[in-house]
Amino acid sequence: QQQVKQSPQSLIVQKGGISIINCAYENTAFDYFPWYQQFPGKGPALLIAIRPDVSEKKEGRFTISFNKSAKQFSLHIMDSQPGDSATYFCACSGNTPLVFGKGTRLSVIA
Amino acid sequence: DAGVTQSPTHLIKTRGQHVTLRCSPISGHKSVSWYQQVLGQGPQFIFQYYEKEERGRGNFPDRFSARQFPNYSSELNVNALLLGDSALYLCASSALLENTEAFFGQGTRLTVV
Numbered sequence: 594q595q596q597v598k599q600s601p602q603s604l605i606v607q608k609g610g611i612s613i614i615n616c617a618y619e620n621t622a623f624d625y626f627p628w629y630q631q632f633p634g635k636g637p638a639l640l641i642a643i644r645p646d647v648s649e650k651k652e653g654r655f656t657i658s659f660n661k662s663a664k665q666f667s668l669h670i671m672d673s674q675p676g677d678s679a680t681y682f683c684a685c686s687g688n689t690p691l692v693f694g695k696g697t698r699l700s701v702i703a
Numbered sequence: 704d705a706g707v708t709q710s711p712t713h714l715i716k717t718r719g720q721h722v723t724l725r726c727s728p729i730s731g732h733k734s735v736s737w738y739q740q741v742l743g744q745g746p747q748f749i750f751q752y753y754e755k756e757e758r759g760r761g762n763f764p765d766r767f768s769a770r771q772f773p774n775y776s777s778e779l780n781v782n783a784l785l786l787g788d789s790a791l792y793l794c795a796s797s798a799l800l801e802n803t804e805a806f807f808g809q810g811t812r813l814t815v816v
Contacts, residue, residue, distance in 0.1 A: 599745075625803050636707075636793050636807035637746065682745050686802045690736060690759055691795075693745030 596620055599683050599694025606701050612670040614697045616683035619664065623685040623692075626659065628668045631680045631696075640681075641668070673701045705730070707796050707808035715814045716784050724779045724811045728796030734758075735777040736802065737769055740791040740810070752777055753800045784815045 598617045606612045616626075627642035643650045643657040643666065650657045656669040670677055680698050684691040708727045716722050728735050734753045738746035751759040752771035771777045775796075781788055791812050795805040 597745075625801070627803075627805075629807075634809075636709075636809045639804070639806060642803070684745075688801055690748035690751055690761065691738075691746070691802050691805060692748070695745050696743075 596692050597683060597685050597694045599697060601697060602695070603698045604700070606670075606673045606699065608673065608675060608701055608703045610673050610701075612673045612677065612699055612701070613667055614681050614683070614699070615665065615667045616685075616694050617663075617665045618685045618692075620685065620687065620692075621664070622687040622689075624688075625686045626657070626666050627684050627686075627691070628655075628657065629682045629684060629693075631682065637682060670699075673699075675701045675703060677701050707794055707806055709792075709794050709808035709811050711811060712809065713812045713814075715816060718784055718786060718815055720784050721780065721782050722784060722813060724781075724792050724794075724813070726777045726779070726794030726796075726808060728775050728777070728794075729806060732796040732798050732806075733775055734797045734800055734802075735771055735775065736795045736797075736805065737777070737779045738793040738795065738807075739763070740793055742790075746793055749779070751802070758800060781813075786815050789813060789815045 629637035631637040659666040683694045736751040737749040740746040748761040750769040791810040797805040
């Protein structure tokens with residue numbers, strides 16, 4: 594049973610474009626939704642997170658959009674840069690350990 | 704301020720051997736969690752320790768064990784290693800029992816041959 598479904602599996606975006614990664618969850622007890630960025634050979638780095646009391650959170654070029662009724666949230670990367678090329682993981686928690694999606698490999702090409 | 708540190712960074716072991724992985728959390732953080740990340744997958748939860756007590760255990764066999772020390776550092780032990788234990792083992796620290804604001808170390812790459 595996959596509690597957190599992440600899509601797409603891979604994504605290629607032109608430099609300056611918008612990268613969009615989606616996640617869907619099943620457990621309505623989840624109340625914390627972070628996104629992590631992972632470069633090869635490194636541990637995941639916390640990028641941005643949201644609680645269900647707001648529908649959107651923006652930090653720099655990164656925005657989380659959250660739809661509680663649909664049990665979905667997404668990460669938008671504006672003005673994508675080659676340095677953003679990495680694997681991105683969504684995760685969910687609700688007084689529980691983090692449950693991760695399977696990841697999205699983002700490639701930003703010039 | 705130092706982040707989460709893990710040692711060793713890489714390790715090669717033979718099937719049937721035992722391994723100990725170590726983690727030092729961010730200063731002031733009392734919660735340490737261990738995750739296993741197989742290539743191409745997201746991290747899978749193994750254990751959480753908070754204030755030196757086990758607070759959660761994932762779906763892993765009893766060959767996996769862990770503990771947390773008075774200085775909040777932690778060890779993950781794996782006995783009778785199998786080829787399938789080859790993975791990146793990640794330690795995450797957070798200030799609270801809740802797994803919010805969890806920060807990961809660089810991981811230990813374990814290869815079982």
